[in-house]
Amino acid sequence: MEENQTTSLNISDDLYGYSSATARELPEPDVHIITSAALRVPAHSSILASASPVLENIIDRPRKHRSSERVIPILGVPYDAVVSFVRFLYSFRCSEEEREKYGIHLLALSHVYSVPQLKQSCTKVLGDRLTMENVVDVLQLARMCDAPNLYLKCMKLVANNFKAVEKTEGWKFLQDHDPWLELEILHFMDEAESRRKRSRRLREEQSLYLQLSEAMECLEHICTEGCTSVGPYDMEPTEKGPCSKFSTCQGLQLLIKHFATCKKRVNGGCLRCKRMWQLLRLHSSICEHHDCCRVPLCRQFKLRMQQDNKKDDARWRLLVRKVVSAKTISSLSLPKRKREELQETNNNTNNHGIRSFRL
Numbered sequence: 001m002e003e004n005q006t007t008s009l010n011i012s013d014d015l016y017g018y019s020s021a022t023a024r025e026l027p028e029p030d031v032h033i034i035t036s037a038a039l040r041v042p043a044h045s046s047i048l049a050s051a052s053p054v055l056e057n058i059i060d061r062p063r064k065h066r067s068s069e070r071v072i073p074i075l076g077v078p079y080d081a082v083v084s085f086v087r088f089l090y091s092f093r094c095s096e097e098e099r100e101k102y103g104i105h106l107l108a109l110s111h112v113y114s115v116p117q118l119k120q121s122c123t124k125v126l127g128d129r130l131t132m133e134n135v136v137d138v139l140q141l142a143r144m145c146d147a148p149n150l151y152l153k154c155m156k157l158v159a160n161n162f163k164a165v166e167k168t169e170g171w172k173f174l175q176d177h178d179p180w181l182e183l184e185i186l187h188f189m190d191e192a193e194s195r196r197k198r199s200r201r202l203r204e205e206q207s208l209y210l211q212l213s214e215a216m217e218c219l220e221h222i223c224t225e226g227c228t229s230v231g232p233y234d235m236e237p238t239e240k241g242p243c244s245k246f247s248t249c250q251g252l253q254l255l256i257k258h259f260a261t262c263k264k265r266v267n268g269g270c271l272r273c274k275r276m277w278q279l280l281r282l283h284s285s286i287c288e289h290h291d292c293c294r295v296p297l298c299r300q301f302k303l304r305m306q307q308d309n310k311k312d313d314a315r316w317r318l319l320v321r322k323v324v325s326a327k328t329i330s331s332l333s334l335p336k337r338k339r340e341e342l343q344e345t346n347n348n349t350n351n352h353g354i355r356s357f358r359l
């Protein structure tokens with residue numbers, strides 16, 4: 001084989017992704033891409049230039065001798081990967097098989113020569129085919145080629161499977177050659193752990209506010225229509241079974257019973273009474289029924305707040321806001337029928353005026 005021989009790439013084939021007929025209409029190639037192992041790919045400068053601004057710059061560069069042959073070296077990647085790349089520049093197509101086989105090289109080429117469509121599709125294919133074995137290599141490449149989505153995907157995979165990744169050749173190589181990236185990965189894992197902790201704490205908080213908001217709902221229905229063993233003294237016990245939030249409701253009923261009979265009361269330092277007192281205050285802060293509410297002390301709390309003319313302290317206001325928003329969130333996630341029922345219960349609470357308990 002001669003040195004300069006044009007290898008298997010033949011214009012009349014569909015190597016450029018054109019049909020043979022279209023390919024035959026192309027003028028003679030006016031540029032050669034030199035690949036590793038000195039294999040050449042003939043091509044058309046106008047097509048390369050229109051597909052890649054970087055190649056356009058290279059092609060437009062003045063040559064030493066007008067007559068000298070135009071060549072563009074693309075070295076360091078396998079010949080077949082260069083052929084796939086050139087074919088993409090002609091046809092904007094790249095087979096699944098090619099992307100799978102030369103994904104890493106095509107990503108690098110598409111980045112270096114600024115071919116965003118190819119870069120995007122390679123990023124996706126590489127992201128879909130990450131394994132413990134290749135993830136470190138792909139991560140390095142993603143960082144080098146400025147592919148943030150792929151980078152993040154790799155980071156997550158490494159972080160979630162660090163024990164397995166640590167044993168791979170890729171990781172060992174990285175430790176020896178790229179301590180900065182190693183540090184970056186360890187830092188990411190640290191961050192991920194604290195993110196997890198943060199969101200766990202938020203979830204726990206949210207569930208606490210939701211419990212409080214449920215307690216508020218239960219308090220209202222206990223005081224207006226009664227639920228199992230506790231209800232307004234002027235109403236007959238209903239035959240209805242426990243309500244849908246009975247685990248919360250039952251605890252509240254026990255607390256109400258205690259509150260009504262406790263000798264120590266709030267000022268005597270009874271913690272359970274104090275808790276009940278706070279729940280009643282919380283109710284008053286979110287209650288919109290004004291004068292016709294049947295929950296004990298609702299009006300008194302409101303009046304006292306007006307008389308004192310002092311605003312609740314910031315922490316209390318924050319608590320009230322969070323309970324209200326937890327209630328909104330939980331009612332939005334209920335099916336429509338349930339929401340209507342809830343609405344109806346709320347409306348019914350407007351019609352009573354006596355603040356007392358049947359115990």
Ligand SMILES: [Zn+2]
Nearest residue numbers: 218227243249
């Ligand atoms: Zn209930």
Ligand SMILES: [Zn+2]
Nearest residue numbers: 262265270273
């Ligand atoms: Zn008590």
Ligand SMILES: [Zn+2]
Nearest residue numbers: 287293295298
């Ligand atoms: Zn009220």
